[in-house]
Amino acid sequence: MGIVSPGFQGRPRTQEPALPPGQYLTEDFPVLSAGPTPRVSLDTWEFVISAENGSEHRWSWQELMALPQETPMVDIHCVTRWSKLGTTWQGVSLDTLLADVDTGAHFALAHSYGGYTTNLPLDDLRGGRAWVVHTFDGAPLPAEHGGPARMLVPHLYFWKSAKWVRGLRLKTMDEPGFWETAGYHDYGDPWREQRYQGD
């Protein structure tokens, strides 16, 4: 237990649902990004998975939409300490996108229109735990929230769910992404409170 700050009570404890340590509940959907919002045309949009052997798998917007769609309802946890429960998305499971990719890589670097990157273990993108999503709450995903399409990897802090995603580079060695290079954790499990390097 930390040092008690005199007179601090905090919110009533009883109504709080189970949240990861250090998080608080929000009904809003705050925006966190490091620069201007990229605007990506659907005509030129593509999603590319590049395997470590140099092979590439590409999907246009139409091709992505023609794949089997899933509607995950998940809780999301931002490293800036807000959590939002029961969010509803629509998109394509990474299991589907990775199905025909021949790889022995252990890591993925997600990269985005606008230059953002974030690193994840490839295993975390499998097993029904990760999606490329294009719809939030029944409507097309707004650009400031990562539209036209973003990653959704809700079991990790939300910066791992790259906005404006453009593709994955599969790697045998882990390579830190944008926030990870700036001091944030390489894995980012909210339940273990892995916010910063060394946590």
Add this chain to the structure above:
Amino acid sequence: MATSKPPRTANRWQVGRLVERRVETPTAQTLVLEVPDWPGHLPGQHVDLRLTAPDGYQAARSYSIAGPAVDGPGGPRIEVTVQRVRDGEVSPYLIDVFGDGDPLEVRGPLGGWFIWRPEETAPVQLVAGGSGIVPLMAMIRARRATGSKAPFRLIYSVRTPGDVIYADELRRRIRDDFGLDIAYVYTREAPEGWRGDPHRIGLADVNTHGWPPDLEPLNYICGPTAFVETVADLLVGLGHPSRRVKTERFGPTG
């Protein structure tokens, strides 16, 4: 001290104590905290503050650091400026209850992206919305403290003249800090003698008071999401490369 790298993220929670409080506006106060093992920081970085209740319940929030650390008799002091969030869990406590000498826990500095390095010589464009001024003020203060000659421009959007945080100091700095220009945008109520009507920040404000893209300024925007989106789009539209536009957004929670 100018360093080229942000100090290594300090992971340990340590105790900080309130040593001074300044009222900035009716809804914002600056808290000066004595943090004995503070490792130093770069302008634009932030700090996590954690409060613990008698039953062990904890709440933590991030706050931008408002200026360079200064040495006090009990060790380094850092300051944060807290904007009251209505029905907030932490900010009303920090403003109304947290008392002189009281402890809380501090972790930082944090954030290695929205920072200005005092050895940079490029022109700097700062655009603040409301309490988004705080990390930008840290840059303005560090510029003076390090003797930087990088030319700075600040565009500061507020609802009314009474909402200007650091108002007296900014008035003084316009006079004393050579190479610092400040322009205000008022969205609800403008002071006597201000040209034009209150309005939300737009192309004319950014074009008139900002650096042209040809000078390749570093742009820092901080404020509420809608404000940051607007200004970042304007800057990109004017020809500033996205990579020279750094943003930090305040959610409505706290």
